[in-house]
Amino acid sequence: MMKRIFAGSYLGLLLVMLYAPILIIIIFSFTEAKVLGNWTGFSLKLYRSLLVTGVHHSLASALWNTLIIGLIAAFVSMLLGTMAAIGIFNLRPRARKAVHLVNSIPVLNPDIITAISLFLLFVSLGISQGMTTVILAHISFCTPYVVLSVLPRLIRMNENLYEAALDLGATPFQALRKIMLPELKPGMISGFILAFTLSIDDFVVTLFTIGNQGLETLSTYIYADARKGGLTPELRPLSAIIFISVLLMLLVINRRAAKNKS
Amino acid sequence: MQNSESIIDIGHVSKYFGEKAALDDVSFTVRKGEFVTILGPSGCGKTTLLRLIAGFLTVTEGSISIAGTDVTTIPPYLRPVNTVFQKYALFPHLNVFNNIAFGLNLKKRPSDEIKKRVNKVLKMVGMTDYEERDVDSLSGGQQQRVAIARAIVNEPEVLLLDEPLAALDLKMRKDMQMEIKAMHKKLGISFVYVTHDQEEALTLSDTIVVMSEGKIQQMGTPKAIYDEPANAFVADFIGESNILNGIMIEDNLVSFAGHQFECVDKGFESQEPVDVVLRPEDLYIFDPSEAAMLTGKVTSSIFKGVHYEMVVLTTEGYEFIIQDYHCFDAGKDVGLRVKPSDIHVMKKERLFNTFSGTVVDKAHVRFLNQVFECAEASSFTLGSTVSVYIDFKDVVLFDYEEDGLFGGDVKFILYKGNHYHLTVSTHGNENIYIDTNDVWDTSDRVGITFAPGSIHITNINS
Numbered sequence: 147m148m149k150r151i152f153a154g155s156y157l158g159l160l161l162v163m164l165y166a167p168i169l170i171i172i173i174f175s176f177t178e179a180k181v182l183g184n185w186t187g188f189s190l191k192l193y194r195s196l197l198v199t200g201v202h203h204s205l206a207s208a209l210w211n212t213l214i215i216g217l218i219a220a221f222v223s224m225l226l227g228t229m230a231a232i233g234i235f236n237l238r239p240r241a242r243k244a245v246h247l248v249n250s251i252p253v254l255n256p257d258i259i260t261a262i263s264l265f266l267l268f269v270s271l272g273i274s275q276g277m278t279t280v281i282l283a284h285i286s287f288c289t290p291y292v293v294l295s296v297l298p299r300l301i302r303m304n305e306n307l308y309e310a311a312l313d314l315g316a317t318p319f320q321a322l323r324k325i326m327l328p329e330l331k332p333g334m335i336s337g338f339i340l341a342f343t344l345s346i347d348d349f350v351v352t353l354f355t356i357g358n359q360g361l362e363t364l365s366t367y368i369y370a371d372a373r374k375g376g377l378t379p380e381l382r383p384l385s386a387i388i389f390i391s392v393l394l395m396l397l398v399i400n401r402r403a404a405k406n407k408s
Numbered sequence: 409m410q411n412s413e414s415i416i417d418i419g420h421v422s423k424y425f426g427e428k429a430a431l432d433d434v435s436f437t438v439r440k441g442e443f444v445t446i447l448g449p450s451g452c453g454k455t456t457l458l459r460l461i462a463g464f465l466t467v468t469e470g471s472i473s474i475a476g477t478d479v480t481t482i483p484p485y486l487r488p489v490n491t492v493f494q495k496y497a498l499f500p501h502l503n504v505f506n507n508i509a510f511g512l513n514l515k516k517r518p519s520d521e522i523k524k525r526v527n528k529v530l531k532m533v534g535m536t537d538y539e540e541r542d543v544d545s546l547s548g549g550q551q552q553r554v555a556i557a558r559a560i561v562n563e564p565e566v567l568l569l570d571e572p573l574a575a576l577d578l579k580m581r582k583d584m585q586m587e588i589k590a591m592h593k594k595l596g597i598s599f600v601y602v603t604h605d606q607e608e609a610l611t612l613s614d615t616i617v618v619m620s621e622g623k624i625q626q627m628g629t630p631k632a633i634y635d636e637p638a639n640a641f642v643a644d645f646i647g648e649s650n651i652l653n654g655i656m657i658e659d660n661l662v663s664f665a666g667h668q669f670e671c672v673d674k675g676f677e678s679q680e681p682v683d684v685v686l687r688p689e690d691l692y693i694f695d696p697s698e699a700a701m702l703t704g705k706v707t708s709s710i711f712k713g714v715h716y717e718m719v720v721l722t723t724e725g726y727e728f729i730i731q732d733y734h735c736f737d738a739g740k741d742v743g744l745r746v747k748p749s750d751i752h753v754m755k756k757e758r759l760f761n762t763f764s765g766t767v768v769d770k771a772h773v774r775f776l777n778q779v780f781e782c783a784e785a786s787s788f789t790l791g792s793t794v795s796v797y798i799d800f801k802d803v804v805l806f807d808y809e810e811d812g813l814f815g816g817d818v819k820f821i822l823y824k825g826n827h828y829h830l831t832v833s834t835h836g837n838e839n840i841y842i843d844t845n846d847v848w849d850t851s852d853r854v855g856i857t858f859a860p861g862s863i864h865i866t867n868i869n870s
Contacts, residue, residue: 306497309464312484313491314511314562324510328501 168389175382182382196380205380208367212346215277215363219284220341226285227292227341228334232326234293235300246297252290260287261354268355275357283355284345291344292337299333339399343392415440415565415598416461421470423456423622428837430456432622433470438566438598443589445601445609448619449645454602457619458570461600462491475565490559491568495575496551498543504530504554505539511562529557532591549580556591566598573608585611606646610634618642639757640829643685644822650691650728652825654684654753662753665702665825666724669746673753683754688731690750693718693742700743704728706736720744726825761798761841764868766791773865776838778814781860794865800829800843802862805854812855816840818848832856 171182175193179186196205234245252260264283268275307329311321327334349365356366364384371378416438423431431453438444446454459465461472463484471480479487490511498507505526506513512522530536533553543551552572559567569588573581589612592599603609609616610630618625618633618641626638637643640651654664659674664684676682696703704722716735720728720742728744736742765775767790773782775796788794809815819839820831830842832854840856848854 304495304497304500306493306495307499309462309484310491310493310497310499311510312464313462313489314558315485315514316510317485320514325499329499 172386208362212364216345223288231296257350261351265354288341295337296333445613447609453622488565490564496555650686665726671751685752692745702744763796782863797864803842818852
């Protein structure tokens with residue numbers, strides 16, 4: 147009995163320490179104070195000024211940029227990664243191993259190395275940096291993750307499925323569309339979500355490839371804001387909204403996974 | 409060349425995977441409506457052959473035609489054949505109905521026709537009312553039925569089946585065998601069936617093609633293959649058999665196991681070494697008497713359900729397996745007898761190991777990509793090409809690969825009554841044949857050596 151209480155309270159303490167910073171931000175997003183930690187009574191003013199009045203236009207546009215970059219990068223890397231995974235799977239064992247290794251290097255490579263090399267690449271090719279370069283950079287580091295989430299599904303798939311489709315009269319393209327893609331869909335979706343979160347989250351690579359035309363994503367905006375001294379109070383409701391959306395997304399995914407299993 | 413009756417023509421087909429030949433010059437014909445089984449141990453090339461017919465692989469050499477059309481370079485989706493896969497390969501995201509309708513949907517058949525045809529085949533495989541079921545919720549046998557239904561709904565000219573029953577348990581397998589046979593009769597199309605189960609092949613087929621090492625060993629009706637095996641491999645693989653070394657004395661007289669026997673085989677040379685096959689059920693076993701051709705002692709006796717299986721060690725030291733309804737206990741003295749027509753004599757495929765080599769110096773010869781000491785080399789000119797002969801019993805095997813001059817894997821073991829005849833495959837894919845009294849297992853890794861005095865050479869031109 148004592149043991150159980152002890153174990154429970156230990157877990158509780160751990161969770162509180164993990165989530166306390168987020169909880170504090172959520173709580174203080176419902177007050178007007180400029181400085182975090184002062185409670186000046188319940189208010190939705192910060193939410194209003196973030197979402198409606200558009201006082202902080204630059205923050206809203208940074209959020210917008212982040213979402214666009216994330217969606218495009220995640221979608222393109224989902225397509226590229228899936229095609230790459232199918233290609234890798236059909237290689238001979240030795241070549242497959244080699245390409246698999248090459249695919250894992252960007253995953254393990256420190257962000258700063260990826261960032262500097264992409265920066266040098268764009269500069270040496272004379273490409274002016276902006277939205278396009280950020281998207282290209284994000285695609286390049288997201289694609290390997292999609293490969294890693296699609297490949298296990300291919301390996302677990304019945305090896306004769308593709309042949310069975312051909313055997314029943316499907317052209318290679320029809321077999322891909324009607325049999326392979328539905329089979330790989332769960333892997334592709336999780337690859338997409340992974341790529342999207344990685345893209346939103348990224349700071350280092352974005353900073354090096356964003357150029358100096360005034361383009362901002364959330365991470366670069368917050369960084370610049372913090373350097374100017376003091377964070378904009380509207381960041382509190384924004385963090386709360388992002389956290390709640392991610393939490394909801396996770397709940398939905400888990401619910402679906404549980405349903406598929408039963 | 410086209411036979412109006414034939415539906416599949418395989419002409420001199422070879423298939424190489426890199427250096428290795430999976431199929432080596434295979435030719436045969438499947439007639440319309442025939443049930444052909446391709447039988448062989450794993451790795452004999454039987455699945456490769458089926459995949460070539462289906463079009464999943466392309467031939468290295470030779471040609472394949474189906475229904476009078478050369479399909480050698482035609483992709484699988486344009487061939488008039490359908491395949492039932494060993495692991496079913498049902499589409500997991502489609503239900504039973506949509507799995508079966510897949511081929512018809514691709515052909516854009518009207519939906520009422522699809523419904524009618526799917527229901528018809530579902531009834532045929534005994535799966536009516538399963539249309540809406542998820543394929544993952546079905547048992548192995550049910551999945552196999554759906555896989556068969558999915559193939560035959562397209563009304564192919566030929567149905568290809570790749571070990572379709574291998575994943576089922578024994579009872580289920582027997583039931584499905586009967587159903588497949590009935591289905592074949594009802595559909596009237598040709599079946600090409602791949603299996604490693606000789607009993608399944610004997611039960612189902614009109615014609616059996618026995619394969620080993622990428623080559624056809626024998627082709628014929630189940631009865632012909634069982635009664636008149638073409639060589640020791642076929643005799644050993646189909647059914648149980650006693651295979652012994654013998655010598656043909658003259659027409660209708662063969663010597664083996666230390667005695668001479670009357671037989672019905674002729675056309676061999678006098679004193680020609682042969683393989684003799686006796687089926688266990690063809691040997692008569694009884695208490696010692698004047699009628700005995702061989703005498704011996706029972707060393708083991710096992711009840712097998714219908715009959716007893718006994719091992720008898722003869723006075724001359726040869727072991728025989730005998731199946732009989734009467735039980736003779738271990739330790740009992742018995743007499744054996746066999747009818748002349750039940751003695752099957754086969755030509756030997758080879759009498760010794762043969763390699764081609766070159767003389768490198770006065771005391772060495774090179775073959776199997778290696779240099780061996782050889783006493784006879786002194787009488788040959790340097791660099792001359794020679795044939796190398798080594799007796800089966802002069803090959804020395806070691807437990808460890810490092811102890812031999814080179815290594816290999818035991819591929820095939822044949823018990824010859826008083827010794828074992830092994831086939832060992834070297835890493836360079838050459839076969840070496842060995843007679844030994846030691847017990848080895850298939851896929852044992854062994855070291856191999858030849859004694860210098862046992863390597864015989866002759867000039868290739870002489």
